Amino acid sequence: MQLPFLSFESTNKEIKKEILQSFESFFDREWYVLGEDTTHFEKQYAEFNKVKNVIGVSNGLDALHLALKLLNIGPGHEVIVPSNTFIATVLAISYVGATPVFVEPRITTYNLDPNKIEQAITSKTRAIMPVHLYGQACEMEQIMHIAEKYNLFVVEDNAQAQGACYKGKLTGSWGNVNGTSFYPGKNLGAYGDAGAITTNDAEIAKKAAILRNYGSGRKYHNDVIGYNMRLDECQAGFLNVKLKFLPKWTKQRQEIASWYNEALKNIGDLILPIIAEEASHVYHLYVIRTEKRNELQQYLNERGIGTLIHYPVPPHLQEAYINLAFKKGDFPIAEEIANTCLSLPIWPGLKKNDIDRIAAIIKLFYNE
Numbered sequence: 001m002q003l004p005f006l007s008f009e010s011t012n013k014e015i016k017k018e019i020l021q022s023f024e025s026f027f028d029r030e031w032y033v034l035g036e037d038t039t040h041f042e043k044q045y046a047e048f049n050k051v052k053n054v055i056g057v058s059n060g061l062d063a064l065h066l067a068l069k070l071l072n073i074g075p076g077h078e079v080i081v082p083s084n085t086f087i088a089t090v091l092a093i094s095y096v097g098a099t100p101v102f103v104e105p106r107i108t109t110y111n112l113d114p115n116k117i118e119q120a121i122t123s124k125t126r127a128i129m130p131v132h133l134y135g136q137a138c139e140m141e142q143i144m145h146i147a148e149k150y151n152l153f154v155v156e157d158n159a160q161a162q163g164a165c166y167k168g169k170l171t172g173s174w175g176n177v178n179g180t181s182f183y184p185g186k187n188l189g190a191y192g193d194a195g196a197i198t199t200n201d202a203e204i205a206k207k208a209a210i211l212r213n214y215g216s217g218r219k220y221h222n223d224v225i226g227y228n229m230r231l232d233e234c235q236a237g238f239l240n241v242k243l244k245f246l247p248k249w250t251k252q253r254q255e256i257a258s259w260y261n262e263a264l265k266n267i268g269d270l271i272l273p274i275i276a277e278e279a280s281h282v283y284h285l286y287v288i289r290t291e292k293r294n295e296l297q298q299y300l301n302e303r304g305i306g307t308l309i310h311y312p313v314p315p316h317l318q319e320a321y322i323n324l325a326f327k328k329g330d331f332p333i334a335e336e337i338a339n340t341c342l343s344l345p346i347w348p349g350l351k352k353n354d355i356d357r358i359a360a361i362i363k364l365f366y367n368e
């Protein structure tokens, strides 16, 4: 039997009727851009994320780009970003013309190491972008403290951690302006591209709503040079349906992770996820590490188990960032994670015997 890395079969079945109803209602309303479903979703997601304002946008990358733009970050500025993030966080910095400054994560949690931030701050630094990687909340209290001390903005990349907390406070509600993604595979995923900005700043929220819509607050009157970065109305309708299920699906992810933790303990050189004190994890990904990563991935693949690597090449070694002139060895922790990490299947609908079967194959791999 095959076990794909990701399957929507179970969650799709749960919501199919409501999704089709939402589409029919959207279709019949004949109002296809920025309509009542978008407004409703922004309200519902604000309630879920415990923030004052949500502005739906086209995708997660656009959300991060817009967030930096809203804070007037641009050429000549530096933005601190983890050295092991997904490329989109770095691209957003490039889009506004600022320079990414990489700071290493903790090798335990894979999240930005607060102890390494201060030494990266210069007179050009404007913002810190913590990424709640794999679904675990960063140590936000420490990060906010440093930002206050140096008068920096904080822009959270909350694409992977909807519903995670640090000291009981939700990710996406700490920073000045934060971005999240509703890419289909994310914990709250649409059926296409979608994203949002979350902020407690009403002025910024107002500007964001204008900037995502050609820079126009009033139809055909343009205050600034804006973008078309609107959240698709049809996707907003789907997200309204799925948001109601998110807490339940998050619990399922956490339960699957606990099955893995139990079934995979004390096997070979495997390193299992570690959660920082006072942080919670919503397991967008369940990531293990081993020196034999490539061999283990192939072994699992040959036995029908889908896995992925998040991510095989850290941003500083990407061809796209050759101009930053980094080389192998410059960010050894990010490189170590890239060389040893492996993401196992985790999606609502996986059963305990699926996890036990995966664990049995992994044990076999180490015993051969």
Ligand SMILES: *Cc1c(COP(=O)(O)O)cnc(C)c1O
Pocket: 059, 060, 061, 062, 085, 086, 088, 089, 131, 157, 159, 160, 180, 181, 182, 183, 193, 194, 195
């Ligand atoms: C998915 C993701 C993004 C980008 O979101 P898109 O909606 O795909 O543009 C940004 N940052 C992180 C950490 C992500 O996982």
